[in-house]
Amino acid sequence: MPRSHWFRSRSPRFARSLCYSVYFSLALIAGMSSGCSDSETADTSKATDDAKLPLTQPGESKPDVNETDAAGAGEGRADAAATARDAAEKGESLAPTSPAAIPDQSTAATKSAMVGEAIPAGEAIPAGEAVPVGTPQPDNQAPNLLTMADPAGANDSVDPKRRQLRANLTPDELHEFLAGADSDIQAIASGASGIQDPKEAFAEMRRISQMKLEAARRLQNHTDANADARSDGARGELQSLSHLAALGDLKSAMELEKLATANLDSDDSRLVTDSRLVLIGFAIESLQNGEADAPQRIVQLVQGLANSDASSDIPAMMVMGQARQVLTQFDHDAEAKAVRNMIIELYADSSDPQIAKMAAQLAGNVQFDEIDNLLQLAIDGESIDTDKWTDAVQALLTASPDLQTVQYLAGAALQFEGLNQQDLAEATYNKLQEQFPDTNTATGQEVQLAIDARKSRVDAIGKTFDPDLKSIDGGELSIADYRGKIVLMPLWAMGFPESLQLIPHLQDLEEQSPDDIAIVGVNLDPAGAPVAEFVRQNKLNFSSYRAESSATAEVPNEVAARFGMVSMPFLVVLDQEGRVASIDYTIAQLQQTLKRLQN
Secondary structure: OOHHHOOOOOOOOOHHHHHHHHHHHHHOOOOOOOOOOOOOOOOOOOOOOOOOOOOOOOOOOOOOOOOOOOOOOOHHHHHHHHHHHHHHHOOOOOOOOOOOOOOOOOOHHHHHHOOOOEOOOOOEOOOOOOOOOOOOOOOOOOOOOOOOOOHHHOOOOOOOOOOOOOOOOOHHHHHHHHHHHHHHHHHHHHOOOOOOOHHHHHHHHHHHHHHHHHHHHHHHHOOOOOHHHHHHHHHHHHHHHHHHHHOOOHHHHHHHHHHHHHHOOOOOHHHHHHHHHHHHHHHHHHHHOOOOOHHHHHHHHHHHHHOOHHHHOHHHHHHHHHHHHHHHHOOOHHHHHHHHHHHHHHHOOOOOHHHHHHHHHHHOOOOOHHHHHHHHHHHOOOOOOHHHHHHHHHHHHHHOOOHHHHHHHHHHHHHHHHOOOHHHHHHHHHHHHHHOOOOOOHHHHHHHHHHHHHHHHHHHOOOEOOOOOOEOOOOOOOHHHHOOOEEEEEEEEOOEHHHHOOHHHHHHHHHHOOOOEEEEEEEOOEOOOOHHHHHHHHOOOOEEEEOOEOOOOOOOOHHHHHOOOOEOOOEEEEOOOOEEEEEEOEHHHHHHHHHHHHO
């Protein structure tokens, strides 16, 4: 996270750790056993909008290029978000804003590979995920702790819709109160509560956090509470102090650090884990204040987290990623590498591809300089020694055996296929399969997908393609009608505008040789997509088959699988007899294919 996102501080101490506390208290709110609902990770991935066509969705006007779309924010939150941003710029206090997104980096290396004469590269499928990160703001005045009265002493002006803490609650009722308080805080922080004024939202979050702290302490000390309930109370106390610290209460921040340190000796493993998360935040603050032993403390705390039962939790992974990033920012490379290695060891081979992808992002970018240079030489037409390339691949896999590296190398192998350097492609696939043989892991599955796709591409060459599919408008469409012409067949989807980036070039080729070249596309959008209207609005004046995709089918799209399509844009070239002559990824390769077929 950029440093500017941490805190606009007007307090001398705890400023940065306070922001970390809001990250902890909001990101982990669902993980507490006090009963809150599961948090959601917003998916802010979007198809890129840099296609060389004026692509629009049916029934929509084209958005202004300066317009921003808050991830996951509905129209009802727009005004509140704008107000909050304005207040932040003025240095005013406000409640934490909606979570921001860490941009997906999983396809950056592949894009860097597709340079020079390459067809513009699109996103790999699927697109990346977002990681919630808090963006708190301080307040000048710390609240008085626990200055609450029971309803009996309250006046009649209290809003009955506001959550109140009654006296003499049972353990179950206190547990329920903690859950409700968590839900209220989440609703206010996300803008879903309907509170429009940032100061009002801030005050209400503080009030609820104070009541939650009181309820947590009551639960810990309740004579009828069992061991699990007392544990919930202890964890609720820690979390409540985190809320209050994040809202600018320095007294709560000091109490939080003291309590978290004491909790490390607890027999409650969940409480110990929560306390480690808090202490990592304080260690980060110490690092930023220049304390010499802070990097080692961060590594020790992360190591304890990695060795705990919570090491499989997404919040733990996110905290490790935050620690690695700050260590890197302050040039503590050895400690950052140690944390990075823990992230890779714990999560890089997860059976869940989304966790593996998130781990690759949080572990940070690897320097691909040597292998990038070799790939660029190959693109420029230089001869690359296979052994030298294989050694570079092995070095990269040793340094970073994660999903991001797998995707990068699979993209490089695809590029070699496009350059007709099959020995380098083969060496790359062999190294990947050797390194990741377990297809039950996300990395192993990615490797197997790349290898299977390559086999499909090889098997497709020379085969006739004349599918029993309707056209986009429901009419009959047959490749036989194009016999005698070279057919340029882009596989595309309105949901992936980058799949149409090469269309202008194909249209130029068709216009130059209308008697020899024709364009016939294959649309891959799912059933129900308004493809025909999309074609009309964007003036896509070429015929296309309609090959519907299904997210629930074992093979999502038979046509895409037949040609081994793993990224977009993607072009199949049919010869004059309707046979697959080539599957091309670069303009230079396409030009060679046309030269061969036209002679």
